[in-house]
Amino acid sequence: MARHEGSCHCGGVTFEVDAELEGLATCNCSMCGRSGAIMVFVPDTALTRTKGEELLTDYQFGKKHIHHAFCSVCGSRPYAWGKGEDGSAWAMVNVRCLNDLDVHTLEITKRYDGRSL
Ligand SMILES: [Zn+2]
Helix, strand or coil: CCEEEEECCCCCCEEEEECCCCCEEEECCCCHHHHCCCEEEEEHHHEEEEECHHHEECCCCCCCCEECCEECCCCCCCEEEEECCCCCEEEEEEHHHECCCCHHHCCEEEEECHHHC
């Protein structure tokens, strides 16, 4: 499993995630459609919040199952988190916030229909 480092734009929020960059998804919900996030879903234990959690402003809408946090300084959305229907904790990492990554090299293979939820 590859480990990737990432951050928000201002560098106040940093993280590491253990994930293969496959099964990348975009979502058409009212939030993701606006923010343009490209996501990889991982168990919450695969995400290490290394710095700046206190800078995150939480944002929830709809059924409020997901924490769509963003950096209160620069507005980036490095990751979100929530609980699955089975109660398991998971995280949604915005791979656009990984360091040293050219987003044009990414293959998006999933289209998540969040609009229908
Ligand atoms: Zn920031």
